[in-house]
Amino acid sequence: MTDTEGASPRTVARTLTPALHRLAVLIGVIALIAIVGVVLSTRTVDDLTEGLQPASVANQAVLQDLTDLESAVGAWARSGEPGALDDYQEALARLPGHQQVVAQYAADDAPLMALVQAQRAAAERWLEEYAQPRVQAPGGAETFQLRRYRLGQRLFEQVRAAHQETAELFGNRVREASADATWRLRATIGSVALLTLLGWVVVGRSRARLLAEVSRPLVALEAVVHQMAKDPTVRAQPEGPREVRSVALALNELADAQSRARAVEHKVTEELRVLDTARDDFVSNVSHELRTPLTTIHGYLEMVAEEFEDTMSPRHERILEASRRNVARLKTLIDDLLTLSKAENRATTLESVDLVPLVRDAVTDVAITAAGRGIVVEQDLGDQPVIVLADRPMLGRAFLNLLSNAVKFSLEQGRVSVSLGVEEADGRRSAVVTVLDRGIGIPTAELERLGSRFFRASNAVTNEIAGTGLGLRIVQTIVDKHGGDVRIESEEGRGTRVVVRLPVQSAG
Known part of the structure; x- marks a missing residue:
């Protein structure tokens, strides 16, 4: 019938x-x-x-x-x-x-x-x-x-x-x-x-027969669904088999519910934004508040070390050294937290920056630390300027973090290579900065977790190499804000290669 x-x-x-x-x-x-x-x-x-x-x-x-x-x-x-x-x-x-x-x-x-x-x-x-x-x-x-x-x-x-x-x-x-x-x-x-x-x-x-009785009403319903994605006021016409009519009515009810949900979603999103801002402010304030007492403790420890130099027992010297080491670790952690907070929330001010001197300055900053361990830092930066739009201090901090990590995780008398070049793919030119070390590397099973906050590779913990687990996160955040990407290749015991790509500033 x-x-x-x-x-x-x-x-x-x-x-x-x-x-x-x-x-x-x-x-x-x-x-x-x-x-x-x-x-x-x-x-x-x-x-x-x-x-x-x-x-x-x-x-x-x-x-x-x-x-x-x-x-x-x-x-x-x-x-x-x-x-x-x-x-x-x-x-x-x-x-x-x-x-x-x-x-x-x-x-x-x-x-x-x-x-x-x-x-x-x-x-x-x-x-x-x-x-x-x-x-x-x-x-x-x-x-x-x-x-x-x-x-x-x-x-x-x-x-x-x-x-x-x-x-x-x-x-x-x-x-x-x-x-x-x-x-x-x-x-x-x-x-x-x-x-x-x-x-x-x-x-x-x-x-x-199936086309006439089932398919055509479904095709019409599909068209309405696509229209709803562009115009939320569109509604479906109940026609065809009983189930198709029920789906059309349910779809109309869903569209009405979505209209109400959008208003709620907007309100929740605004509240989440406020909460996120409050969280970042809390981290920043706590970090600032901790800096002052840590500076005071560090000063007192230095005074004790100078006043009782050559008179402390070996046991007291070990206690003093452990205190100074942990104060320095906390201070580094706080500095990294503040840097990460700034990188995530700071409104980036871009200017034309030549990457050659920026990378060279980062190499100079780690040269003394590298030389102290007999590590040679090689650089191949070319003789042509590589101009990108960047926040100079933040991008410089990213390169410094990469080079510091390469030196820190290299073996004694090792070698770190830094290169800078330009690649072109799909009509887009990118500046490519590569940092290669021949150090302890990263276990394959842990590569996916790199960049997570406070994550440190298991072999770095085993070898008691100091760190906060925030350095690479800071690098990724800064590079993301500059429209670039970071790729990491590593093999445990063989070393790590980090490649940073940034869009080159166009002639216009």
Whole structure:
């Protein structure tokens, strides 16, 4: 019954069920045929690959073992060297295992079993009547006996003849199994293809009806959804199957709810902004407040060190040194917190800056620290200016942090390389600053966590290398504000490469 007759609209289930039932029956039949065909083919293939072929290979190995035995007997007869007896014993030890594999497979195949037994009997006759007595007798050319040699040749020819018959039957079995598997697979594929064609016809006949009753209302609903993304006042028209109408009504209700939620979202966003500002102010204020007492404590510690110089016991000197070290660590942490807070919240004032002297100044600042540990800082900055739009102090701090880290995590008498260049990709020119050290590196599992606040690599903690875990975060924040990016490649024990890319200022 249709809408024009005044009845309620049909559901999608009532529209789709007949077609789905027919399709399900076809799919079930196809699946059943495919499963049966695959199972039968798989059994044949399994018997071929897991039973017949290994047994055939083992049968070839039996002949190889016997051939090795015959060669070893001949070598003993010609030379009498003990090594020939070793080869004989090795081949003799391998032979029973290969014979057992062949016999196990042939147990259910009477014709094959008869040939396998004949082959085994011929091999045993050759071993008992010729091979064993010959290796037990003295070796060497002087012990050669023509009658015994001819006996061995005749018995071994019988072994070869028996093996040839067995190998031919194995070959026939392999070809029969391969043909059987191929036939079953082709029959399965043909049946599935035929039923698939029939299913295609059924689907094609059902498609027109489904398009008219289900697809067109859904397409119209999709168009309304896209319009809502541009114009929140657009609403859907309830038409089509019952479920589609329900979705249209729900979509209209959702659009109304979204309009109300936007107002709430705007209010929450404003409150979050205020809270974020308060948090940053709190960090900044606390850091400033802690600076003064730390400076005072540092001053008193220096006074104590000067006043009691050469009079303190070793224990008191260690206590004093630990206090001074931890005060310095706290002061560094506070400085990094203040720098990070400024980098995140400061309104960046950009000016044209030449990166060459900026990077060179950073190299100069770390040169003394590097020289104290025997570390050489190499620089390749080129002879052409590289101009970028930047906040000079903040960007200088970023490069100083990178170089300080490279020196800090380098080994004694190591080397740090700094280079500056310009690359062009996709019509955009970028300044590329690369800092490379050959230090302790970073564990691969920890690379993804780099840049997190207060994160320090496990090997840096183990080696007791001082740090706050904020240096790289500061670098990333500053570079992000300049429209650039930071990429880090590192291998533990091999060193770290940090590449900073910044957009080069255009000619305009």
